[in-house]
Amino acid sequence: MVNKLEIDGLTHTFDGQNRVHVLDDLSLHVAEGEFVTLLGPSGSGKSTIFNLIGGLFRPDAGDILIEGERVNGQRGHISYLPQQDSLLPWRTIEDNVVLVQEITGKVDKTAAREWLERAGLGGYASSYPDVLSGGMRQRVAFIRSLLSPQPLMLLDEPFGALDELTRLDMQDWLLRIWEMDRRSVLFITHSIEEALYMSDRILILSDKPARIAREIEVPFARPRHHDITLEDTFNQLKREIYQMLKVGNEND
Structure with missing residues (x-):
């Protein structure tokens, strides 16, 4: 089966007064009906990845394929929720x-x-x-x-501006609605707990120039309820991911 999204060797640099190498040989995929989350430090290039997938600009190197079609620099192939x-x-x-x-x-x-x-x-x-x-x-x-x-949805921190109780309610609501449609999703969040609760897989980005530092398969069955956030496995994974992000920042 062809992945809904396939990114291979994506590299991008912003040229200007201060040249910034944002992405370096980054590769990832999102399968049919899969919910994948990008998690990483602020400024690690998450939004740049979305902009490249959405065709707002072209990568310096690498390929972006949606349903097997190369879409570098092309717009109109994704559904986007900011x-x-x-x-x-x-x-x-x-x-x-x-x-x-x-x-x-x-x-x-x-x-x-x-x-x-x-x-x-x-x-x-x-x-x-x-x-x-x-x-x-x-x-x-x-x-x-x-x-x-479009067959692929990009969700860019859609709950970031909401208060905590509304955010938790929206997580449950979105998952219920998503279960009815099962569109392929690439999701950005800064919340480790949100990433674990929502996702099938979590991709942890390094700091700039970003690449995928770790990939985590989330072990919890669907449909999900917030009770899983109290489970030992959930909290152990949360601590492990926190340490990965902390070590990544200290090494930069």
């Missing part, structure tokens, strides 16, 4: 959800309403974003990403 929900305040919730579909020319408002109902937002389809809480807005943004036709 930290901020980016909802348009002048459009209703339903119209925000179908925005990407409008761009692709294949609007399905029936599917939009069905997903809003599943997300507990059916009563807000005709409302505007300013009446929603932060967590509700992120739900709308995630449904919009799910309804995009």
Whole structure:
């Protein structure tokens, strides 16, 4: 089976007043229906990886393949959910959800309403974003990403701006909704606990120039509940990952 995402030997340097070698021979993959998380120090190149996958600029070397097709420098092959929900305040919730579909020319408002109902937002389809809480807005943004036709979703710290209780609730909600669709996901977070709770695999980045320093298979069955965060295995893995990140920083 062809991986949804395959990155091989990705290298990138930003040229300017201060030349920064960000990525060095980085390789990774995301399989069909897999939830993979990138975890690493601030400034290690996680967002650069997303920008390269999304085609915002081309790598200096290496290949990016989505469903076996080389997409270096090409846009339109991924669905993207940023930290901020980016909802348009002048459009209703339903119209925000179908925005990407409008761009692709294949609007399905029936599917939009069905997903809003599943997300507990059916009563807000005709409302505007300013009446929603932060967590509700992120739900709308995630449904919009799910309804995009692309086979790969990039989630860039989508819960980073939420308070802790809302963040925990959104983790559970996203996993429940994701289980219905099982889109391939590459996820960025700074939280070790979030990475362990959400992921099938965790890829730990070194500091710049970044490459994959470690890969961790997460051993917990799905569906998941926050009770697993109290298990000895969970907390042992959390300590091990913390030490990996700490040692990596001390060695730089």
